Each structure stands twice: as structure tokens, then as C-alpha cells.
Amino acid sequence: MLADGDPYRYQSGFGNHFSSEALEGALPAGQNTPQVCPYGLYAEQLSGTAFTVGRSGNQRSWLYRIRPSTMHGPVEPYSRGAHGLTGAFDARSSVATPAQIRWLPFPVPDEGSGVDFVDGMRTLGGAGDPALKNGMAVHIYAAAASMARRALSNADGDLLIVPQQGRLDIATEFGPLMVAPNEIVVIQRGMRFSVGLPDGPSRGYILEVFDGHFELPDLGPIGANGLANPRDFQTPTARYELTTTGDAWEIVSKYQGELFSARQDHSPFDVVAWHGNYAPFKYNLADFAVVGSVSFDHIDPSIFTVLTCKSAHPGTAVADFVIFPPRFEVQMHTFRPPYFHRNCMSEFMGLICGEYEAKKGGFQPGGASLHSTMAPHGPDAKTVEHAVSRALAPGRVADGTQAFMFESMFQLRLTPWAAEHTQRDRDYYKAWEAIPVTFDPARK
Ligand SMILES: O=C(O)Cc1cc(O)ccc1O
Numbered sequence: 001m002l003a004d005g006d007p008y009r010y011q012s013g014f015g016n017h018f019s020s021e022a023l024e025g026a027l028p029a030g031q032n033t034p035q036v037c038p039y040g041l042y043a044e045q046l047s048g049t050a051f052t053v054g055r056s057g058n059q060r061s062w063l064y065r066i067r068p069s070t071m072h073g074p075v076e077p078y079s080r081g082a083h084g085l086t087g088a089f090d091a092r093s094s095v096a097t098p099a100q101i102r103w104l105p106f107p108v109p110d111e112g113s114g115v116d117f118v119d120g121m122r123t124l125g126g127a128g129d130p131a132l133k134n135g136m137a138v139h140i141y142a143a144a145a146s147m148a149r150r151a152l153s154n155a156d157g158d159l160l161i162v163p164q165q166g167r168l169d170i171a172t173e174f175g176p177l178m179v180a181p182n183e184i185v186v187i188q189r190g191m192r193f194s195v196g197l198p199d200g201p202s203r204g205y206i207l208e209v210f211d212g213h214f215e216l217p218d219l220g221p222i223g224a225n226g227l228a229n230p231r232d233f234q235t236p237t238a239r240y241e242l243t244t245t246g247d248a249w250e251i252v253s254k255y256q257g258e259l260f261s262a263r264q265d266h267s268p269f270d271v272v273a274w275h276g277n278y279a280p281f282k283y284n285l286a287d288f289a290v291v292g293s294v295s296f297d298h299i300d301p302s303i304f305t306v307l308t309c310k311s312a313h314p315g316t317a318v319a320d321f322v323i324f325p326p327r328f329e330v331q332m333h334t335f336r337p338p339y340f341h342r343n344c345m346s347e348f349m350g351l352i353c354g355e356y357e358a359k360k361g362g363f364q365p366g367g368a369s370l371h372s373t374m375a376p377h378g379p380d381a382k383t384v385e386h387a388v389s390r391a392l393a394p395g396r397v398a399d400g401t402q403a404f405m406f407e408s409m410f411q412l413r414l415t416p417w418a419a420e421h422t423q424r425d426r427d428y429y430k431a432w433e434a435i436p437v438t439f440d441p442a443r444k
């Protein structure tokens with residue numbers, strides 16, 4: 001039985017202390033753990049940080065639910081056997097390569113294949129080890145079926161999901177979210193969620209951080225506004241399913257990169273009310289207020305940071321989520337495309353739609369590239385040719401396009417699946433082969 005009301009009502013704001021009731025009065029007044037909760041609900045805390053983390057960084061929510069989340073059968077190995085996920089990135093699980101890497105679009109399974117979000121997730125690469133809360137991973141998902149009475153809970157890290165094809169209709173313990181391509185959703189550690197695919201075959205990218213949480217970047221001299229504005233983030237409102245018929249549900253847990261299954265006879269989405277600041281959220285990339293150079297020179301892409309997961313090193317991210325949105329470009333006497341670059345950080349890129357400003361062909365929606373630490377990269381030969389010969393009138397760049405980058409302080413290793421994938425573009429190095437030598441000591 002579903003509670004009444006519009007399923008997709010959101011609360012606005014980033015990092016707020018939210019509260020939401022699907023039944024009026026379901027949140028206890030004045031305390032978190034009354035002897036008996038309103039409506040006979042059970043109180044359960046979900047901690048996103050250690051109890052003792054300072055107030056400014058502490059994250060937790062209180063969930064008031066029909067049954068505690070403890071009520072499930074034995075935890076067993078994953079019921080469907082093999083899966084495509086990797087936890088710790090070491091020499092046994094993954095390969096190291098300093099080469100520039102590119103993949104053509106990852107194939108999407110056919111309608112009728114039955115592959116859901118869990119079975120369609122594949123790890124491309126990463127660094128570190130979730131057991132040590134140190135590192136990150138990049139996954140793609142390619143799926144065709146909705147998760148049917150299955151929920152996933154990830155103990156390893158927070159997931160930032162970037163749909164590229166098809167909407168995601170996500171049930172969570174905090175309420176439902178509908179997430180379309182050009183939007184992103186963050187589902188933090190420990191939250192049970194189930195992904196429906198209303199548009200059939202679907203594909204996208206996932207950034208997982210093994211420690212910390214995503215936050216808005218500081219704005220420094222930009223001031224109090226701009227880039228991703230806090231009010232544009234949307235967190236769901238409570239909605240519950242009361243199971244009366246003894247449904248068969250499977251709770252899939254990702255723990256240290258392994259999957260496990262537990263059965264239960266009721267929906268995990270039985271939270272009638274919740275309050276707190278540890279909750280999933282979505283964000284529309286079209287809401288990003290782009291800032292850039294209005295005089296000359298190419299500004300570093302950190303100016304396009306949507307969210308960052310900070311490390312202990314000031315200014316150095318476990319991972320930044322950066323976008324390359326449509327905008328005006330007006331710089332004079334400037335080589336306008338992304339510059340040639342070797343970076344102490346690793347740059348994983350994907351394309352949601354359109355054509356990325358540094359590549360004319362080869363980098364396609366649903367494909368990806370990886371320039372890990374110090375891998376030389378930059379505009380391809382055709383982009384260079386155009387950039388040095390064009391008239392520099394003010395104009396638009398990237399209309400109809402959305403590329404993004406997961407930029408990380410870690411050196412990424414590739415899973416064998418990613419390294420040996422048939423979609424790996426073995427000729428990627430040729431993107432720069434035809435750049436002409438124009439050096440002439442007699443010309444200035
Ligand atoms: O295309 C890339 O690799 C990302 C990138 C974009 C940019 O505008 C400047 C530097 C950079 O690495």
C-alpha cells in the first residue's frame with residue numbers, strides 16, 4: 001500500500017537539517033527516541049559521520065519506520081553469483097597504465113535481457129581500498145530492467161550517479177527521486193535504494209568516494225553566489241510502503257567491493273518520517289551558474305566544480321565533480337580550447353550529450369576517457385587547427401553539450417574488464433599525431 005500524495009516532492013537546499021513526514025505527527029516532538037514513537041513506529045539512526053565529528057561536519061539522520069532495518073534473513077553471498085564490481089585496487093585486482101585511455105560508448109543491454117542496475121554496474125577503475133576508507137572508484141552502469149523488489153545498500157562509499165541515457169526512478173528510504181540525464185544524484189553510504197528504469201535501456205557513470213562526503217566548493221573571490229547554488233539541490237520527502245502480503249524482497253549489500261544478499265518479507269521503503277542532514281539529493285546541471293574569463297586566457301576547469309569531496313590536504317580533492325556546460329566564450333587573443341596539460345591529479349571524463357570542446361570525434365556520449373596522473377592530454381589535432389585559425393568573435397561554446405570530469409588526487413588503476421574492453425580505443429594516441437610543427441625561429 002502506498003501513502004497518498006505526489007511521489008516526487010522535494011525539499012530545497014544543500015546540507016540542510018531537513019524533516020519530512022508522510023503522516024502528520026509521525027516525527028516525535030522534542031526528542032529523537034521516545035519510549036514509543038508516534039503511530040507505533042521504530043526509531044533508527046543512520047550515521048554518515050562518526051558520532052564525534054565536529055558540528056560543522058557531522059551528518060546523521062533519524063528514520064521512523066514500520067520495521068527496523070535489522071529484520072532480514074541471513075546474509076549470504078550474492079544470489080546471482082558473479083558481478084562486475086571491484087573493491088580494493090591492488091596488483092591482483094587491477095592493472096596500472098600511464099597511457100591516455102579512451103573508450104567508445106559502452107554497450108547497453110537489450111530490453112528483455114533482465115539486466116538491472118545492480119547487475120549492470122561495472123567497475124572501470126579506481127584507487128585505494130574501502131576497508132581503509134581511502135580512495136575512490138569509477139563505475140559505469142548499463143541496464144535495461146528495473147530492480148524488482150531488490151534494494152542496494154553500499155557500505156563502501158557515497159555514490160554520485162550521472163545518468164547519460166534514460167531516467168532513473170529511484171526509491172530510497174528517504175523518499176523517491178526521479179533523475180533525468182543532465183541531472184545527477186548522490187546516494188550516500190548505507191542508504192537502501194532501488195532503481196527503476198522508466199525509459200528502458202539506460203546507461204550512466206558513477207563516482208564512488210571511500211571517505212568523506214560531497215560538499216559545495218568554496219567560492220573565494222567569486223563571492224557568495226554562483227556555480228552550483230545551494231537552493232537548487234533537491235532532497236526527497238518521506239513516502240512509505242506498508243507490506244501486508246509477505247512480499248519477497250532482496251537486500252543487496254556492497255561491502256568491500258563484494259556483493260551479499262539477504263531476504264526479507266517486506267519493503268525496505270517503510271520510513272514514514274525522517275529528519276536530519278544525511279539524505280540523498282539530486283541536482284540539475286542546467287542550474288549551474290557558469291563563471292569564466294571575460295577578458296583573455298583559458299581559466300582552469302576547477303571554475304566548473306559542482307561538488308567536491310575534500311581530502312586532508314587543503315585544496316586537493318579525493319574527487320571533484322566538474323562539468324563543461326554550454327556558455328558564452330569571449331576571450332580575445334586566446335587559444336580557447338582546453339590547453340595541453342599534464343596533471344598531478346587524475347582526470348576521468350564522460351560525455352552526457354553533444355561534442356566536447358577539446359575533441360572533434362572519437363569522444364562520444366556514453367564513452368569515456370582517462371588521463372591518469374601526468375598523462376599528457378589536450379585538444380586533438382582538428383581542434384588545434386580550428387583554434388589557431390578561427391576569428392575570435394564572442395560566441396557560444398558547447399550548446400547542446402554536457403561533458404564532465406571526475407578529477408581525483410589518486411592514481412587510478414583499471415579493472416581488467418575496462419583495460420581489455422572491446423570498446424577501448426587503441427588508436428587514441430593518434431588524436432594528437434597530426435598536430436603540425438609550426439615553430440619558426442625567424443617568426444615571432
Ligand atoms: O579536457 C580535459 O582534459 C579537461 C580540461 C579542461 C580544461 O578546460 C582545461 C584543462 C583540462 O585538463
Ligand SMILES: [Fe+2]
Pocket residue numbers: 341342343347377
Ligand atoms: Fe587536464
